[in-house]
Amino acid sequence: MGGSGLVVRDLSVGYGPVRALRRVSLEVPERAVVTVLGGNGAGKSTLLRAISRTLSFHGGAVTEGGVTLGGRRLDRLPPDRVVAAGVSQVPEGRRVFARMTVADNLRAGALGGDRSGRAAALGRVHELFPVLAERAGQRAGLLSGGEQQMLAVARALMAAPKVLLLDEPSLGLAPLMAERIADTVREINTQGTSVLLVEQNAALALRLATRAYVLEVGEVTLSGPAAELAASDEVRRRYLGVVDEDAAADAEQTAATRRTLTRWKG
Known part of the structure; x- marks a missing residue:
């Protein structure tokens, strides 16, 4: 395995006898936004846990394959x-x-480092999320859902990561707040941080990403440029809620015919 960015190669994960991922491979190039789409239970969160090495906290383990960042193996690190x-x-x-x-x-996310580095990271997150500077002395549990999501992202950024793993950042948020989070992801990426985004809001994810992968039952079934997947009939039908217009018209006509026959029989 190699590459200058984040590389996942032939990764398999199990929770006891249950295999959750089967030989999953993907790449997140430097300064890129890559998204992983899929329904509930597809293995998206498991993938992120495998990369961040937190699987053991959830009873899982990597059984095959590995992960590198800039050519350095991560799959053997705590x-x-x-x-x-x-x-x-x-x-x-x-x-x-x-x-x-x-x-x-925010201090909890800094993970050591010198004072100047922590100060620079804090300045960055306050610039991205001014509301967090205003609420510095407030308990986090009293923030709104959107503000808590901002705080979670900001806490991760305090470690000055090269790659940010985002698991369902728009989940449970109002559309306007989800768009604000999306704008922040764009800004984070513009500043040089790569992003691997797991998101059920496929339309939002495909707008943000340059490349996309579709995960189904633990396997990558589709991958390619995000724009191409957004135009794919299969992706549009399964994840964007777009149905084939001709098929919809046929279905409507059939339903109308059935309604007519029912009335005729009555």
Whole structure:
């Protein structure tokens, strides 16, 4: 395995006897946004846990394959060393430290480093999320859902990652707040951080990404440029809620005929 970005090669994961991922391969080039689409249970969160080395906390283990960042193997490191190597994850459901202040949540994400580095990281997240500077002394649990998501992303950025893993960042958010999070992902990427985005809002994800992968029952079934997948009939039907117009018209005509026959018989 090699490459200058994040490379996942032939990765298989099991939870006891249950295989959750089967020989999954993908790449996140430097300064890219890559998205992984798929329904519930497809293995998307498992993939991120395997990369961040947090699988063991959920009873899972890598059984085959591996992960590298810039040619360096990550799959043999403990989670804190993966963060130190340049990969930070924002888990699904935000999971901020509710009883700690906003400022303390951010400090928890800094993972050591010198004072100037921590100050630079804090300045960056305050620039991205001014509301967090305003609420520095407030308990995180008192923030709105959208603000908590901002805090979760900001906490991950405090480690100055090369690659940010985002697990369902728009989940449970109002459309306007989801778009604000999307704008922030774009800005983070513009500043040089690569992003691997797991997102059920396929339309949003495909707008953000340059490349996309479709994961189904633990296997990659489709991959390619995000624009091509967005134009794919299969992706449009399964993930974007777009149906074939001719098929829809036929179905409507059939339904109308059935309604007519029912009335005729009556």
